[in-house]
Amino acid sequence: MAIRVDPIILPNDVGKKWWHVPDVLWRRSKAVRERRLGITLRRYILPLLQKIEAVQLKENQSTKLYLQGKTLDQVVSDPIALELAMYIYEMALSEGLIRHIRKKGERAVSIRTDLDSAVGSCAITPNEVARRYILILAAPIMKSGGHSINDIGVFLSPFLQTRVQSINRLRLLAKISKPTMNEMRQALPNIEGLLQKDEKWLMTLCSIDGASFFRPLRHALQNEFPEILNWSDALLSAAAKSLDRPEKITSLGATILEIKDPVMFDAFGSWPTSDDGDGNLICRITQIKEILGDDLFSKIARGSPALVRDIGTWQQKKIDIYKPYLGMLTGPAMKLLEGLDEGQAIAILDGLVEKFDMPVIASAMKKKEGLLMVQGMINELKTMNRNSKQTPDKIKKLVLGTYFDEYMGNIISFS
Numbered sequence: 001m002a003i004r005v006d007p008i009i010l011p012n013d014v015g016k017k018w019w020h021v022p023d024v025l026w027r028r029s030k031a032v033r034e035r036r037l038g039i040t041l042r043r044y045i046l047p048l049l050q051k052i053e054a055v056q057l058k059e060n061q062s063t064k065l066y067l068q069g070k071t072l073d074q075v076v077s078d079p080i081a082l083e084l085a086m087y088i089y090e091m092a093l094s095e096g097l098i099r100h101i102r103k104k105g106e107r108a109v110s111i112r113t114d115l116d117s118a119v120g121s122c123a124i125t126p127n128e129v130a131r132r133y134i135l136i137l138a139a140p141i142m143k144s145g146g147h148s149i150n151d152i153g154v155f156l157s158p159f160l161q162t163r164v165q166s167i168n169r170l171r172l173l174a175k176i177s178k179p180t181m182n183e184m185r186q187a188l189p190n191i192e193g194l195l196q197k198d199e200k201w202l203m204t205l206c207s208i209d210g211a212s213f214f215r216p217l218r219h220a221l222q223n224e225f226p227e228i229l230n231w232s233d234a235l236l237s238a239a240a241k242s243l244d245r246p247e248k249i250t251s252l253g254a255t256i257l258e259i260k261d262p263v264m265f266d267a268f269g270s271w272p273t274s275d276d277g278d279g280n281l282i283c284r285i286t287q288i289k290e291i292l293g294d295d296l297f298s299k300i301a302r303g304s305p306a307l308v309r310d311i312g313t314w315q316q317k318k319i320d321i322y323k324p325y326l327g328m329l330t331g332p333a334m335k336l337l338e339g340l341d342e343g344q345a346i347a348i349l350d351g352l353v354e355k356f357d358m359p360v361i362a363s364a365m366k367k368k369e370g371l372l373m374v375q376g377m378i379n380e381l382k383t384m385n386r387n388s389k390q391t392p393d394k395i396k397k398l399v400l401g402t403y404f405d406e407y408m409g410n411i412i413s414f415s
Helices: 030-057 072-077 079-094 126-144 149-155 165-173 178-187 199-206 210-230 233-242 246-258 262-269 284-292 294-301 305-311 316-325 331-337 342-356 358-365 368-387 392-400 409-414
Strands: 008-010 098-100 273-275 281-283
Touching (some): 126 149, 165 199, 210 233, 262 305, 284 316, 294 305, 316 342, 331 368, 342 392, 368 409
Antiparallel strands (some): 273 281
């Protein structure tokens, strides 16, 4: 919507003294440029911004006018007024309300299409002017986050340092601790991807200790660390909360990127770390990973969190027994199987895999129908065991035959 305010025209002789000849030489003086800029801002720019503020806000009588009646120095010293002035300044530029006569006798043109060329007698570009005031707004924000204004380039690109919209973004980014930001700068090829994350994700990032979590994570993931930018804030939060020891992160290694469910991080986090009495830390994740091997370990990390939580409490003998079937089991299925002795449970699994193939059973175990099948077979076997305990060989033959087919109807259709 157009702003009903007449445009201003910036001539080339604002603040020029009669002895400034040739003027091109005088413009090389920083003191002269600064003096002329001050005159331009006071005489032309601030009055325009005050008019726009009054026009845009006059319909809302309860809205306070922050610029009215203030001098340039008063506006600059008031963060609220200065930020508002910068918003209105950008609005004025976009509406073509600030114009410039390049040479005497020429028609005034809007400066909105070229903000990196010198304007007026001060020979300073609009973007340079904007940046100095953005930095004034940024300084206390950076300081409140424990950062120096000299680090502004870490958070905002040169372009964003000339746009007032970046101030709200900076208020959030500056909350990222120095240790965390240092890890991000070392681990990411650039931080542009980080700066594009939404507020909820960044607030989660701010709540995490950079040294205890992101440092070991950076070492564990190496070149794949940028993948965490694809995590949801829930996944990031769960990882930081559950992997509460650097050793857990190191032990999981690249498997961390296989995890897509926040509950899975909680499951792995429940696996203990302990001291062996000689000052050496024993991480259960490392032990089980060595038993299972990288491929199977990655497979269970993509599977059932309930099963993973249980595996952390198993002795090696039990892990060895169920190892061939861990890739297809789930926590609920495992709880059903524990109603039988291990030999009988393995007989059921072995028979099912031989009859249907492992991918079919793995898919079935994730569904209600698959669990009902297992429950029905187990109930039958418990009844049979009351009269005579069934041997694993006999159970496998029953599974491979037709005895349990009434429970396998839905599963047969899967295959």
